[in-house]
Amino acid sequence: MLGLMMNEPLRIAGLLEHAAKWHSDTEIVSRLPEGGLHRYTYAAAHQRSRQLANALTALGVSTGDRVGTLAWNTHRHFELYYGISGLGAVCHTINPRLFFEQLVYIINHAQDRLLFFDLTFLPLVEKLAPQCPTVESWVLMTGRAHLPEASPLPNLRCYEELLAAQPADYEWPVFDENTASSLCYTSGTTDQPKGVLYSHRSTLLHSYAASLPDCFNCSARDVVLPVVPMFHVNAWGIPYMAPLNGCKLVLPGPGLDAASLYELYEQEGVTFTAGVPTIWFGLLTFMREKNRQFSTLRQMIVGGASCPPALLKAFHDELGVVIRHAWGMSETSPLGTVCTLKSQQLSLSPDEQFVIQTKQGRSIFGIDMKIVDDAGNALPHDGVAFGDLLVRGPFVVREYFGADQPGGLTSSGWFRTGDVATIDPAGFMQITDRSKDVIKSGGEWISSIELENLAIGHPAIAEAAVIGVPHPKWSERPLLVVVRKPNATISKEELLAYYDGKVARWWVPEAVEFVDQLPHTATGKLLKTKLRQDFAEYTW
Ligand code: ADP
Numbered sequence: 001m002l003g004l005m006m007n008e009p010l011r012i013a014g015l016l017e018h019a020a021k022w023h024s025d026t027e028i029v030s031r032l033p034e035g036g037l038h039r040y041t042y043a044a045a046h047q048r049s050r051q052l053a054n055a056l057t058a059l060g061v062s063t064g065d066r067v068g069t070l071a072w073n074t075h076r077h078f079e080l081y082y083g084i085s086g087l088g089a090v091c092h093t094i095n096p097r098l099f100f101e102q103l104v105y106i107i108n109h110a111q112d113r114l115l116f117f118d119l120t121f122l123p124l125v126e127k128l129a130p131q132c133p134t135v136e137s138w139v140l141m142t143g144r145a146h147l148p149e150a151s152p153l154p155n156l157r158c159y160e161e162l163l164a165a166q167p168a169d170y171e172w173p174v175f176d177e178n179t180a181s182s183l184c185y186t187s188g189t190t191d192q193p194k195g196v197l198y199s200h201r202s203t204l205l206h207s208y209a210a211s212l213p214d215c216f217n218c219s220a221r222d223v224v225l226p227v228v229p230m231f232h233v234n235a236w237g238i239p240y241m242a243p244l245n246g247c248k249l250v251l252p253g254p255g256l257d258a259a260s261l262y263e264l265y266e267q268e269g270v271t272f273t274a275g276v277p278t279i280w281f282g283l284l285t286f287m288r289e290k291n292r293q294f295s296t297l298r299q300m301i302v303g304g305a306s307c308p309p310a311l312l313k314a315f316h317d318e319l320g321v322v323i324r325h326a327w328g329m330s331e332t333s334p335l336g337t338v339c340t341l342k343s344q345q346l347s348l349s350p351d352e353q354f355v356i357q358t359k360q361g362r363s364i365f366g367i368d369m370k371i372v373d374d375a376g377n378a379l380p381h382d383g384v385a386f387g388d389l390l391v392r393g394p395f396v397v398r399e400y401f402g403a404d405q406p407g408g409l410t411s412s413g414w415f416r417t418g419d420v421a422t423i424d425p426a427g428f429m430q431i432t433d434r435s436k437d438v439i440k441s442g443g444e445w446i447s448s449i450e451l452e453n454l455a456i457g458h459p460a461i462a463e464a465a466v467i468g469v470p471h472p473k474w475s476e477r478p479l480l481v482v483v484r485k486p487n488a489t490i491s492k493e494e495l496l497a498y499y500d501g502k503v504a505r506w507w508v509p510e511a512v513e514f515v516d517q518l519p520h521t522a523t524g525k526l527l528k529t530k531l532r533q534d535f536a537e538y539t540w
Helices: 012-022 041-060 075-085 100-110 119-131 159-164 202-213 234-247 257-267 279-288 309-319 350-357 448-455 492-497 528-536
Strands: 026-032 037-041 065-068 090-093 114-118 137-140 157-158 178-186 196-198 225-226 248-253 272-275 299-303 323-330 335-338 366-373 388-393 417-423 428-433 438-441 443-446 461-471 476-485 510-512
Touching: 012 041, 012 075, 012 202, 026 075, 026 257, 026 461, 037 476, 041 075, 041 159, 065 100, 065 119, 075 090, 075 178, 075 234, 075 248, 090 196, 100 119, 100 178, 100 196, 114 119, 119 137, 137 159, 157 159, 178 202, 178 234, 196 202, 202 234, 202 335, 225 234, 225 257, 234 248, 234 272, 234 323, 248 257, 257 279, 272 279, 279 299, 299 309, 309 323, 309 350, 309 448, 366 417, 428 448, 438 461, 448 461, 448 476, 461 528, 476 492, 492 510
Parallel strands: 026 248, 065 090, 065 114, 090 178, 114 137, 137 157, 225 248, 225 272, 272 299, 299 323, 438 476, 476 510
Antiparallel strands: 026 037, 178 196, 323 335, 366 388, 388 417, 417 428, 438 443, 461 476
């Protein structure tokens, strides 16, 4: 027997329609790549998104077509999120930090028909165009005044002119909620990038999940500033979560330096923000040097890469912000776990609570997870056993877009994350490594992340990486590679002695190397494949 409730498909356009109707005068503020701040309301954003949908239709875009974006977090990018997906086409956000060859690969693989880009990326786009034959038009996201006089780009169009030529009387079409809505390629540190194709249904369910009290916990009284880019994993779903809850949205554009962010936090009364550890380290340094405090910021999320406990502690203790650690990936839309305490843990000492808060957190509703050994057997949730982390749920990838050999990715019913983790009896997951980074010493696993976090906790160390290097007796031993802070002095022996009593004796790195900088991926994560190549000839 089927239920007797209305069968209204979940659609992304519905989020903006809701905000325009019930939060019509709530603001969206953006810093523009052309300079200056732009300010309007959800009602105006809805109107312009419908003009955009008309413009896209006039350019021949229809259901299933891929439309690319190379853009910062701005109101125009927000309109593209809704205009493209709303008409049933696929909003393909492209990460401009990827290497040139990866960008060419991604645009061709997705077969983007149009490509919208910010002024900042004009030189890049002019180089890309000759290698991207599927792109029929390139649309510069600005007004006529900023359009170049001459450009080699075929069919260069002006965003504001496209919109101005269209009425706002567009009815969002109704279609199956499983229709594809947006596309994001993973950074591809070892392989070619892989496309994750989200649906309207997965996006809406993820938006509800992101809104929960133990997740982002944002309401119509919040002012939300995503530092996480809209060009990678939909800025962790914030451009959808904000209209769902009627939050004021502040979009920082290209201004991701600490001073620009701080100015927006204070000026716009921001209460919630989200970003990766690197950005928060920059902000922390700025706050300390300038001796500043936040007047409205109450909560921040840190995730996307391993977060040193020292960072969590500093924001909490020195700046009075509730900082929540979160884990996820493109393939999980991206939220998987968020770390908030349960009531049973409130009676623990502050130090015991802090140990829990450094973990990646508990699974949110919509993500089931387990850890398994090499043979695929489930491992206990004792906080000690670590194994491959597997996830499943309605906003987890089933298949990559245009996969060469479809069918194998989730044949077991689970998606293999490539992360190695522990889960404790209370359900808190902790990432110990990427599976390809794990160090096997004498048949036992050593967590490179834990060793890195400890090194970064030392006042003389700016950045640290630990890799496994072949060893005649133990098969592999950990090598610590660090960047010292400017003017800091510390010897190798002092640094190794710092591990005493903090980890098991056999976990202590075998040796230390000082370097000027560490290699990073396009998204700012440590590029350990490169580091392993650099130290391939290393002898103990
Ligand atoms: P890619 O860089 O491949 O595009 P994502 O941006 O989706 O991938 O990043 C996903 C990966 O980032 C995760 O699988 C995990 O290894 C790492 N990651 C994300 N959040 C955290 C976290 N809080 N702690 C440790 N690692 C994290």
